[in-house]
Amino acid sequence: MSAQACTHLDEIKVRELPAAVDGCEDCLRIGGKWLHLRICLACGHVGCCDSSPNRHATAHYHETSHAIMRSLEPGEDWSWCFVDEVGLAVSGISGETRIPPSPLG
Ligand SMILES: [Zn+2]
Numbered sequence: 001m002s003a004q005a006c007t008h009l010d011e012i013k014v015r016e017l018p019a020a021v022d023g024c025e026d027c028l029r030i031g032g033k034w035l036h037l038r039i040c041l042a043c044g045h046v047g048c049c050d051s052s053p054n055r056h057a058t059a060h061y062h063e064t065s066h067a068i069m070r071s072l073e074p075g076e077d078w079s080w081c082f083v084d085e086v087g088l089a090v091s092g093i094s095g096e097t098r099i100p101p102s103p104l105g
């Protein structure tokens with residue numbers, strides 16, 4: 001967990017997590033099912049993890065080049081840089097997000 005390995009920290013615009021989300025916004029649009037939720041720290045897009053069928057967080061990175069996402073799972077505060085492929089502990093982000101249970105259980 002070394003922040004020095006990532007050069008994208010200045011892309012982080014989301015400093016406060018939403019109080020609640022309804023789920024992966026792309027899955028909700030297409031009727032898909034997610035396992036775990038991730039939030040893009042550049043724009044606040046909520047997507048699903050790579051263990052989900054549609055992998056919308058990674059798809060969002062490929063569409064937008066937004067490098068850093070953070071877990072929205074309860075009790076998890078790690079972030080991940082897609083470009084550097086490195087786990088990060090990003091400080092200075094407040095709030096905790098209420099999420100619905102995964103439709104995949
Ligand atoms: Zn990076």
Ligand SMILES: [Zn+2]
Nearest residue numbers: 024027048056
């Ligand atoms: Zn999704």
Ligand SMILES: [Zn+2]
Nearest residue numbers: 040043045066
């Ligand atoms: Zn984004």
